[in-house]
Amino acid sequence: MSITKYIFHTILGWKIEGDFDRSIKKSVLIVAPHTTNYDFIICSFTRRILKIQINFVGKKALFSWPIGWYFKWMGGEPLERRKAQNKVEAISKVYDGLDEFRLAIAPEGTRKKVDTWKTGYYFIAQRSKVPIIPIGLDYPTKTISIGKEFYPTGDIEKDELELRNFFKGMEGKNS
Secondary structure (H helix, E strand, O other): OOHHHHHHHHHOOOEEEOOOOOOOOEEEEEEEOOOOOHHHHHHHHHHHHHOOOOEEEEEHHHHOOOOHHHHHHOOEEEEOOOOOOOHHHHHHHHHHOOOOEEEEEOOOOOOOOOOOOOOHHHHHHHHHOOOEEEEEEEOOOOEEEEOOOEOOOOOHHHHHHHHHHHOOOOOOOOO
């Protein structure tokens, strides 16, 4: 057993249910509920155990010296963040330039409990013609659940309802 698996499973007590379809090289991963910065650590263990590339976008300043190399190594892609910029379009261009890109994003847009999700994840997937893969974090059971790919139909209300059903009963660390 690797040190990563030992820490994740034995010391921290987490388990992983499901896996990724390795033939899908580009996707939007919606990770919820997102209630703490600790989620990043749990997800980092998960991707290392599953040996799969998972990415994120961050403001360009994060990728500067002295720690920019770390964020790039962790799968980050810098994004120029200007007020007038269409972020969906900018992120879609990142997909266009790479052979493999699985963007992890919190649909809540914050670490607080919310009733509505931001819709950017949906429009990024639709514009980039990639599936959405739900990833659930359930702290009471210490389970990461990886769902099946879901292709947006264009009916955001119907699609979001279906996606939200995947997360029913899951609780974040600070719910």
